[in-house]
Amino acid sequence: MTTPGAPGKPRPAPEASFAALAAMKDASARRAFIRKRRELLTPEVVEVLADLVIHRLRVDIREALGLAEGAVAIAEEIGDNVSQGRGLRAKANVLYLMGRNQEALTLHESAGALFEQAKAWEEVGRTLSASLQPMLLLGEHDRALEAAGRAREIFTRLGDPRRLARLEINAANILLRQDRFAEALDGYRRAYEQLLPRG
Numbered sequence: 730m731t732t733p734g735a736p737g738k739p740r741p742a743p744e745a746s747f748a749a750l751a752a753m754k755d756a757s758a759r760r761a762f763i764r765k766r767r768e769l770l771t772p773e774v775v776e777v778l779a780d781l782v783i784h785r786l787r788v789d790i791r792e793a794l795g796l797a798e799g800a801v802a803i804a805e806e807i808g809d810n811v812s813q814g815r816g817l818r819a820k821a822n823v824l825y826l827m828g829r830n831q832e833a834l835t836l837h838e839s840a841g842a843l844f845e846q847a848k849a850w851e852e853v854g855r856t857l858s859a860s861l862q863p864m865l866l867l868g869e870h871d872r873a874l875e876a877a878g879r880a881r882e883i884f885t886r887l888g889d890p891r892r893l894a895r896l897e898i899n900a901a902n903i904l905l906r907q908d909r910f911a912e913a914l915d916g917y918r919r920a921y922e923q924l925l926p927r928g
Contacts, residue, residue: 800815804816809847818837821837858899881897
C-alpha cells in the first residue's frame with residue numbers, strides 16, 4: 730500500500746500503521762491502537778486515509794472499509810468537523826460500492842452537515858456529488874436532482890470545471906433514468922464541452 734501525494738512530501742504517518750488499521754475488524758481495538766500512536770491524530774492523516782480509500786475501493790473493498798473506519802476513528806479523536814466529514818464521506822463511498830446505499834446516504838448527509846458547519850464549501854459540493862449515486866439507486870431522483878443543483882452552484886462559484894463536468898455526467902444519468910432523454914443529452918454535452926479543453 731502506497732501513500733498518494735506529491736513526491737518528496739513527508740508522510741504524516743507510517744504506512745505500517747495504515748496497513749494495521751486496514752486489517753482491524755474490531756472498533757475498540759482500533760481506538761486503542763490509535764490512542765497509542767499520537768502521530769496519527771492529525772487532520773492530514775485523515776485526509777491521506779480518505780485518499781487511500783479512493784485508491785483501494787476497486788482493488789480491495791474490505792481493505793478500503795478498514796481504512797475508512799480508521800479515518801472515522803481518528804477524526805472522532807481529533808474532533809474537528811472537516812476531519813469527521815472526510816472520514817464519514819470515505820466510509821459512505823465504500824458502503825455505496827458494497828450496495829449499502831441507505832447507510833451510505835445517511836453518512837453522506839452527516840458529512841455534508843459537518844462540512845456546512847465548517848463552511849467548507851468545496852467539501853459540501855463534493856459530498857453532494859458523491860451522494861447522487863446512492864440516491865439514484867434508492868429511486869430518490871428528485872432529491873438527487875436537487876442535490877446536483879446545489880453542488881452545481883457551489884462548483885460554479887468556486888470555478889471548478891472538472892468537478893462541474895463530473896457532476897453534469899451524474900446529473901444526466903439521473904435524467905436518463907427518468908426517460909428525460911433530451912435533458913440528459915444536454916447534460917452530457919455540457920460535460921463534454923467542459924472536459925474537452927482539458928484532454
